Amino acid sequence: MSACCAPRNTPASSVGGPAHLPFTVPERAPAEVIRTMARIPGGVFEMGSRDGDGFPEDGEGPVREVTLRPYYIDTTCVKNAAFARFVKETGYVTDAERIGWSFVFAPLVAPADHAKVLNASVPQAPWWVGVHGANWRAPDGPASTIGSRGNHPAVQVSWQDATAYAAWAGKRLPTEAEWECAARGGLEGARYPWGDELAPRGRRQCNIWRGVFPTHNSAADGYISTAPVNAFRPNRYGLYNCSGNVWEWCADRWSATWHVAGRPETRNNPQGPPTGESRVLRGGSYLCHDSYCNRYRVAGRTGNTPHTSTGHMGFRCATDDPSRDAAGSAWLAGPGRLVDTPTRSGSKSPTYVSRRTPAERR
Numbered sequence: 001m002s003a004c005c006a007p008r009n010t011p012a013s014s015v016g017g018p019a020h021l022p023f024t025v026p027e028r029a030p031a032e033v034i035r036t037m038a039r040i041p042g043g044v045f046e047m048g049s050r051d052g053d054g055f056p057e058d059g060e061g062p063v064r065e066v067t068l069r070p071y072y073i074d075t076t077c078v079k080n081a082a083f084a085r086f087v088k089e090t091g092y093v094t095d096a097e098r099i100g101w102s103f104v105f106a107p108l109v110a111p112a113d114h115a116k117v118l119n120a121s122v123p124q125a126p127w128w129v130g131v132h133g134a135n136w137r138a139p140d141g142p143a144s145t146i147g148s149r150g151n152h153p154a155v156q157v158s159w160q161d162a163t164a165y166a167a168w169a170g171k172r173l174p175t176e177a178e179w180e181c182a183a184r185g186g187l188e189g190a191r192y193p194w195g196d197e198l199a200p201r202g203r204r205q206c207n208i209w210r211g212v213f214p215t216h217n218s219a220a221d222g223y224i225s226t227a228p229v230n231a232f233r234p235n236r237y238g239l240y241n242c243s244g245n246v247w248e249w250c251a252d253r254w255s256a257t258w259h260v261a262g263r264p265e266t267r268n269n270p271q272g273p274p275t276g277e278s279r280v281l282r283g284g285s286y287l288c289h290d291s292y293c294n295r296y297r298v299a300g301r302t303g304n305t306p307h308t309s310t311g312h313m314g315f316r317c318a319t320d321d322p323s324r325d326a327a328g329s330a331w332l333a334g335p336g337r338l339v340d341t342p343t344r345s346g347s348k349s350p351t352y353v354s355r356r357t358p359a360e361r362r
Contacts, residue, residue: 007103007122009095009158009308023090028170030322034072038182038238039321042070045181046188049299053290059256060299063189066177067268070323073174073182074316076153076229076240077248078165080146083136083154086165095158096135096309102156103310104131104140105287107214108225113141127214128310136161139311140225151228153246153314159279159306162249162315173251174318176280176301177270183242183283183298185235191297193235193242205232206244208296209289225286225311243296244288246314247281254278254303278303285312 048063086092096102101118106129109117118130133142136156139149146152157165159173166172174182185193192198194205207227210220217224223231227245234240252272259266272280280303284296295302304313 007125007128007308007310008305009099009102023092023168025167026170033170033319034322036075037072037317037319038075039072040068040070040178040182040237042068042321044068045184047177047180047299049191049297051191051297051299053294054297054299055295057256058295058301059259060301062260064259064262064267066181066270068177068181069269070321071174071178071318072321073178073239073318074171075234075238077246077314077316078154078162079151079229080136080154081150083157083165084146084150086168090168092161092164092168094136094156094161094309095307096156099307101130101132102134103128103308104134105225105311108140108144108311110141110143112143116141134311135309149226151230152226153229153241155226155246155311155314156309157249157314158309159249159304161309163251165315166317169317171317171319173249173315175269175271176250176252176282178318179248179250179282180298182237182239183235185237185239185242187236191299193239193298194233206241206296207231207286208244208284209287211289213287213289213291223286227286242283243298244284245286246283246312247285247302248283249313249315250280250282252280254280277305279306281313287312 044065044067046063047066049060050063051060054060103122106127109129109131113131113133116132118132120130122128131141134140134156136154137146138144139146139156162173183193184190187193187195190196192205194200199205204221207221207223209217211218221227227241230240231245232241235242252270253274253276255273255276258273259270265271280301282301284293284300288294288296294300
């Protein structure tokens, strides 16, 4: 894990403040839960990366075949408007609100909030500063607001906060394997959710740092900070912004080695290691730049403690496929190939096969 991707906060247990408010999880019909989600057909996909400019120390490899059950996943990150409804209905208090401060990218702090900056620095990443009063309602400090960012991803949200929202919504966080399978959109071995080129035919595909990090962002992709959750084109599964914009929490505990050995628990619906302090984050963010951190590649990964929040970390949710025939649909027809399989209704699951030859995959 790299501090440049996301700094860590002080353990919540050591900081005063009100406890999280309890709430009753509402009952929701399965059809309501999955209404705006994408169905991922399940089967076998190739997880991991051989990218020469990747980060082996992060555990991006080895490339391995992983089997998943069919599931649903949000097409976008959870946006501010949705998180606000959750807080209004439950009275939930986030970790950043309880702790009293959170991390903000220094150039985004307004002059009015300079007095709110903590007198401390982040090792390896001096562009991060702690700001009193920074939270999901004021992601860049007390002088900021989400008033015009209702369709932007909710940030300053910890893993604990994301898990609470997911429970309220009748969902859960995706496993890391589910996240990567969905992000790949059926493209086997590709660097990005849309293919291997960062900007095919000169077309910008994601919100990352453009320019010289951390001193100059040209905003050539249209954004200095977060972009709307449905900015840019979706991948073949209909998912938006799986590269850049905000890091996304996954359910799994972090490890750079647990998945290396081929065992049933690492290859068949893996849930991550049974122990560990930190949780996995995927997707990269608007601060990623290939001069120091190209973890916006679809195999890029990092981790952080479950109570930490920053201005570039958000989440999307997943849920099990509620259909009765989920366990038998869209299974393997060869290495890394998903095929159409009729459902009870007679419809078919999506077909996405590799665009690469076996030689190219080696």
